[in-house]
Amino acid sequence: MRKNKLEVTVVLCLLMITGFIYFMQQHYWHKSFTIDAHTAFEINAISDIGTATGKSKSSYAIENEKIILSCEIIASDYLWPFCELAIQFYDFSSKGAPFGIDLSSFDTVSIYAKYINLAPHGVRFQLRNFNPVYSNLKDDGTLKFNGTEYFLYGKNSRIDIPLTSLQVASWWVFEQKLPMKYAAPELDNIMVLELATGNGIKPGKYQIELDKIVFTGKYFTNENVYIALMSIWINASLFLLLYHSHQKREKLNKLHTQQLRDKVNQDPLTGALNRTGVNSLLLDDIQTLSVAFIDLDFFKKINDSLGHAAGDDILCEFTDLLSQNSRDTDFVARWGGEEFLLLCPNTTLSQMAACTEVIRRMITEHQWPHNIELTASFGLAERGNESLSDFIARADKALYNAKVQGRNRVVIST
Numbered sequence: 345m346r347k348n349k350l351e352v353t354v355v356l357c358l359l360m361i362t363g364f365i366y367f368m369q370q371h372y373w374h375k376s377f378t379i380d381a382h383t384a385f386e387i388n389a390i391s392d393i394g395t396a397t398g399k400s401k402s403s404y405a406i407e408n409e410k411i412i413l414s415c416e417i418i419a420s421d422y423l424w425p426f427c428e429l430a431i432q433f434y435d436f437s438s439k440g441a442p443f444g445i446d447l448s449s450f451d452t453v454s455i456y457a458k459y460i461n462l463a464p465h466g467v468r469f470q471l472r473n474f475n476p477v478y479s480n481l482k483d484d485g486t487l488k489f490n491g492t493e494y495f496l497y498g499k500n501s502r503i504d505i506p507l508t509s510l511q512v513a514s515w516w517v518f519e520q521k522l523p524m525k526y527a528a529p530e531l532d533n534i535m536v537l538e539l540a541t542g543n544g545i546k547p548g549k550y551q552i553e554l555d556k557i558v559f560t561g562k563y564f565t566n567e568n569v570y571i572a573l574m575s576i577w578i579n580a581s582l583f584l585l586l587y588h589s590h591q592k593r594e595k596l597n598k599l600h601t602q603q604l605r606d607k608v609n610q611d612p613l614t615g616a617l618n619r620t621g622v623n624s625l626l627l628d629d630i631q632t633l634s635v636a637f638i639d640l641d642f643f644k645k646i647n648d649s650l651g652h653a654a655g656d657d658i659l660c661e662f663t664d665l666l667s668q669n670s671r672d673t674d675f676v677a678r679w680g681g682e683e684f685l686l687l688c689p690n691t692t693l694s695q696m697a698a699c700t701e702v703i704r705r706m707i708t709e710h711q712w713p714h715n716i717e718l719t720a721s722f723g724l725a726e727r728g729n730e731s732l733s734d735f736i737a738r739a740d741k742a743l744y745n746a747k748v749q750g751r752n753r754v755v756i757s758t
């Protein structure tokens with residue numbers, strides 16, 4: 345359960361982050377850019393009178409917070425008469441670096457405009473882009489025509505145009521002799537926005553009332569948001585993978601270290617503690633500590649009659665017997681060939697005597713392999729104000745006395 349806690353937390357955090365980002369992207373991370381009568385950009389009224397043969401006239405005025413384009417279309421040799429409002433994002437008289445505004449990150453343009461007192465008429469909307477590949481500041485005809493044309497209805501003045509539906513005028517691509525790769529709309533460096541009368545407009549007087557033009561979009565494209573979310577999920581997964589492999593390595597290292605330590609402290613045959621193991625025990629802090637120095641009697645005979653391997657089996661079985669009949673807090677150690685120690689913390693000498701007497705009897709009654717009869721001698725000591733080696737030497741001396749007195753007995757060190 346604890347193992348999965350990190351994964352659950354990470355996944356919950358990711359779900360929360362994903363939900364938050366998705367919600368913000370849908371409802372809040374929106375931006376807009378508005379052009380209205382208060383705009384700081386320069387407004388110009390233009391007409392075909394600026395061409396070689398055109399005669400139409402245009403002017404603009406600000407009335408009631410609206411921009412009013414007044415237009416008189418006059419028939420002439422010029423085939424495509426027009427009037428237009430031009431909002432300039434670049435000051436062509438400045439001779440500054442050719443930077444307009446970047447509208448490529450917006451999705452939609454909403455135009456609030458209408459012909460005053462007239463039935464629906466066509467309107468051209470154009471965003472003129474500068475690109476040094478094909479544009480030249482001295483000739484505004486080289487600014488790319490990204491545009492569309494639609495009908496303006498008298499009452500319903502608003503129209504929403506997705507910027508993806510803008511097209512580059514094909515006559516312009518043809519006239520500029522541009523390769524096809526430049527025939528697609530470009531909105532990243534718009535120098536002029538134009539709102540003009542539509543194609544085929546008849547001679548006469550017209551007025552267009554422009555309330556505002558609003559570009560709307562998202563701060564981040566959906567595509568970028570999805571890529572960001574994906575990279576968050578991928579990074580979190582990588583983090584979890586790395587974290588787990590690191591944890592696994594740590595665990596293995598610990599296990600190996602522990603195994604190495606165990607190996608150093610363990611007797612390889614019986615698995616009991618060896619001398620190094622006994623010396624590494626923190627026995628100095630134990631108030632009452634007793635030890636039994638145990639030696640199997642006439643073990644040489646077993647080796648001689650049954651072989652060394654059988655002797656080994658007996659040593660292992662003897663270790664098991666000692667371990668099973670001692671407490672979890674006691675320590676069983678193999679001190680030498682057939683010599684063992686039973687170290688019992690918090691045990692007085694008399695308790696030790698009672699306990700070892702039981703074990704001694706158990707050894708004599710145990711069913712040993714090959715039906716051998718086995719006995720052991722015990723030397724006991726309780727630790728006084730002495731070193732560990734002096735303490736064990738006293739028990740060894742008591743064991744010697746047990747052997748001298750005839751074996752198969754418990755002798756207590758005085």
Ligand SMILES: Nc1nc2c(ncn2[C@@H]2O[C@H](COP(=O)(O)OP(=O)(O)OP(=O)(O)O)[C@@H](O)[C@H]2O)c(=O)[nH]1
Pocket residue numbers: 613639640641642643644645647651652653654655656659680681682747751
């Ligand atoms: N199988 C086996 N025998 C061992 C091992 N270590 C020591 N021995 C044998 O243990 C025997 C010890 O013999 P002795 O020291 O003479 O003592 P004993 O025959 O037990 O006689 P007492 O101790 O006097 O009762 C020797 O034959 C050793 O070879 C071991 O790891 N495996």
